[in-house]
Amino acid sequence: MGKTTLATNLAAYVASTGARTLLIDLDLMFGDVAISLQLAPMHSIRDVTQMQGRLDEQALASVVAVHEPSGLYVLAAPSDPGDADRVPAAVVEELLRVARQHYEYVFVDTPPSLTEQVLTACDLSDLTLLIATLDIPAVKNLRIAINTLDTLGASKDNRVVVVNRADAKVGLKPADVEAALKHSITARIPSSVSVPSSINRGVAVVLDEPRSPVAAAIRSIADTEIRARFGDVAQNGAKRAFGLLRSKK
Ligand SMILES: Nc1ncnc2c1ncn2[C@@H]1O[C@H](COP(=O)(O)OP(=O)(O)OP(=O)(O)O)[C@@H](O)[C@H]1O
Numbered sequence: 001m002g003k004t005t006l007a008t009n010l011a012a013y014v015a016s017t018g019a020r021t022l023l024i025d026l027d028l029m030f031g032d033v034a035i036s037l038q039l040a041p042m043h044s045i046r047d048v049t050q051m052q053g054r055l056d057e058q059a060l061a062s063v064v065a066v067h068e069p070s071g072l073y074v075l076a077a078p079s080d081p082g083d084a085d086r087v088p089a090a091v092v093e094e095l096l097r098v099a100r101q102h103y104e105y106v107f108v109d110t111p112p113s114l115t116e117q118v119l120t121a122c123d124l125s126d127l128t129l130l131i132a133t134l135d136i137p138a139v140k141n142l143r144i145a146i147n148t149l150d151t152l153g154a155s156k157d158n159r160v161v162v163v164n165r166a167d168a169k170v171g172l173k174p175a176d177v178e179a180a181l182k183h184s185i186t187a188r189i190p191s192s193v194s195v196p197s198s199i200n201r202g203v204a205v206v207l208d209e210p211r212s213p214v215a216a217a218i219r220s221i222a223d224t225e226i227r228a229r230f231g232d233v234a235q236n237g238a239k240r241a242f243g244l245l246r247s248k249k
């Protein structure tokens with residue numbers, strides 16, 4: 001839980017710093033990036049399928065929406081869940097290759113499952129943010145996802161584990177999660193009623209309530225794990241940095 005929250009807020013914050021940033025909604029059936037940011041996009045990733053083999057900067061620019069408060073560009077998921085299986089992994093690959101060339105940062109929100117499209121995106125990403133919550137099924141599922149990524153030969157160096165709602169008093173502690181995952185925790189995001197209330201208002205909490213602890217935690221992840229790691233590369237004009245979110249609820 002928290003993938004879309006983190007994807008939208010990280011991307012909106014990075015965009016608000018002035019970096020040319022794209023957020024792609026790869027939750028092809030139930031994507032809710034657009035609604036979370038109060039966008040009514042005319043186009044979606046489904047349109048990219050029609051451009052297969054000839055996707056370029058201009059074509060991509062014609063299907064993204066702009067989130068005015070932050071300047072973030074958004075490529076929405078199809079509005080019809082039936083279109084989800086009409087977006088082949090090869091299209092996702094082409095999309096990410098083109099996007100990486102024309103945006104300083106590309107974020108990808110993912111569905112709860114490791115679909116072929118998600119694995120393709122993982123392959124092409126510089127960083128994978130894995131989100132854990134303090135409940136046993138979520139930790140078990142994240143362990144399975146990590147094992148799957150390992151089996152597929154994904155790099156272990158560019159993974160970061162974030163615990164969402166890390167302050168919940170539910171008997172399981174962040175240290176237990178580290179032990180179960182055999183992976184250290186890089187960042188913790190607190191629970192906050194500001195998260196659902198901002199989603200319901202269609203605003204990014206990181207911009208709307210910048211002083212809240214949840215916004216501070218998200219900014220710190222963006223500054224430390226994304227902008228500090230990849231930012232200087234981006235400033236040199238080589239538009240490379242790429243953040244990816246993936247986790248199991
Ligand atoms: N830190 C938090 N504090 C309070 N509520 C939160 C927090 N993070 C997420 N939530 C709530 O949990 C719900 C699910 O969050 P979100 O949509 O980000 O998860 P998700 O991983 O994208 O889910 P899905 O797999 O369904 O796409 C939302 O209603 C959101 O408001």
Ligand SMILES: [Mg+2]
Binds near residue numbers: 110111
């Ligand atoms: Mg989601």
